[in-house]
Amino acid sequence: LDLFHFQEEGPGVVFWHAKGWTIFQAVIAYMRRRLAGDYDEVNAPQMLDKSLWETSGHWEWYRENMFAAQSAGDEAEDKRWFTIKPMNCPGHVQLFKHGLKSYRDLPLRLAEFGVVHRYEPSGAMHGLMRVRGFTQDDAHIFCTEDQLADECLKINELILSTYADFGFDGELTVKLSTRPEKRVGSDAAWDHAEAVMADVLKRIAASNNRIKTETNPGEGAFYGPKFEYVLRDAIGRDWQCGTTQVDFNLPERFGAFYIDADGAKKAPVMVHRAICGSIERFIGILIEHFAGNFPLWLAPVQxxxxxxxxxxxxxxxxxxxxxxxxxxxxxxxxxxxxxxxxxxxxxxxxxxxxxxxxxxxxxxxxxxxxxxxxxxxxxxxxxxxxxxxxxxxxxxxxxxxxxxx
Ligand SMILES: [Zn+2]
CATH class of the missing domain: 3.40.50.800 (Anticodon-binding domain)
Structure with a gap:
């Protein structure tokens, strides 16, 4: 179909041909229209000083998956290590922190079509499905605890309608992953977040009879519980795409706060969410789902x-x-x-x-x-x-x- 290729010098990074890039841009344009009015689209730097990733915990917890870079010149005066971002979150916390925030600014929804790089062993890579460099349709929502349930439901609506628009009208599973053994945050905070999300899960299940729900005890991220959205394609294969993760850790680690109605400083709840996940992988799934027969709006040559x-x-x-x-x-x-x-x-x-x-x-x-x-x-x-x-x-x-x- 002449959409993309890989070659040896770039393991796990995609050379997009004109036709493939046309599909890519159609997906991005679609998502951008869906975000308009609710989200602010931003762009955070590709390389940031290692110290930021030490603060975020990535350097300790996630280092094996990261690429780092340094000035190549022997005489360069700035020989610090920079991390090529594996995630957009720390950058978005910096954007949140820029300027004093009040409870009136919340929920603040920052979206980015962020290019991230993650190290994968060469045996784990697999065409567009598993790559080292990809674009996430990422967003971070900074909100109060009271706003959390509504935000999760709003994300859920966006995810479901997006999948339907791309022609996935089969079965869909939403999995709630709860607290793992190794975690940060108080038990009270986990109790609260899990209770909110369990309630949201019930409401999701009741709203649509195509949706199955499951709970995966102990499978949450170390910083909070999450929803995973698994869609079924035309020939019955399941693909995990969207995620919604609640995070009580990162804003605190970076000292992010807002001024509440009573004048007190409070850490916002941060929700990480992606709809398609990796755009590269999502296009791989679309190619499989349509067997190359794209609907007219997505076809590179119509x-x-x-x-x-x-x-x-x-x-x-x-x-x-x-x-x-x-x-x-x-x-x-x-x-x-x-x-x-x-x-x-x-x-x-x-x-x-x-x-x-x-x-x-x-x-x-x-x-x-x-x-x-x-x-x-x-x-x-x-x-x-x-x-x-x-x-x-x-x-x-x-x-x-x-x-x-
Ligand atoms: Zn994130």
Missing amino acids: AVVTTITSDGDEYAKEVAAAARRAGLRVEIDLRNEKINYKVREHSLAKIPALLVVGKKEAESRSVSVRRLGSEGQKVMPTDEAIAALAEEAIPPDIKRERSKA
Whole structure:
């Protein structure tokens, strides 16, 4: 499908080809629309001094998974070690800490399409599914304890509707992982967070009959309990994608606080959440789920305009230009090959729509439309065919918003 490749010099990091990057950008654009109004999108640095990761606890707990870098020049005056971020959280705590925060600022939701690097042994890497460098659709919500349940439910709604928009309408499991043996925070704080999340889990289960729930005792992170969202693809495989993690540790470690209504300084609760998880892996799952037959809004090339004989060339160019003006991602194929050969080639490349033109079509300003996976073809006025494709290519979230209006 010509979407991406790997090569030896970059173990576990993706070379995105133009078509793969188009899908990647479509996923990001989708998520960005879904965040608008609720989240502030930010961007924290890629490399930060090791000391920050000592404060966060990563240097102690997570060092085996981290990459570190130093100036390469022998004479460089700044020879400190920097960590290439494996997570976005410490950066977001710095953003929260910048400027005094009041309870009125909460909940504060900071989102980042953050590029992270984590060391994986080479045997653990597996195509797009497990890589060393990836982009998370990450966010951190700083809130009060009272706001925690509502925030978890809001995230849950976002996760469920996102998966449905991407065509995962099968079974879904939400797992609650509770306190592990090695942990930080008081038992009272864990009791409270687990009680809130158990209640949220019940409400999630009651809200939707596609959802199964489970509890994994002892499987939570050392800093707090978490939800894991496991979706089932078209052929019944399960993939863990989204997570919601409650954290009472990191804000305190970094001395982050807000001024409460009574004037006292309080540490906010921090919720880490990702919807797709790793965008790279999510695209890997989409490729499997659709077996390459992407819905029109995600397809990197949505239509190819091609000719029966060369006397259709000029008209084919006009059709392609009109389709581009309508916002479609279009390629043009004027090769002097038999039309059946070209049709077969484009269907192997999983092109969703072929617009075939010849002399007759040029004279009647029409196109012959062939859709991937159906044998027939339909001759239509060109402007009608383009309008129908452009309508079909509207992402599902935009369609939903329009139908509300
Ligand atoms: Zn985080």
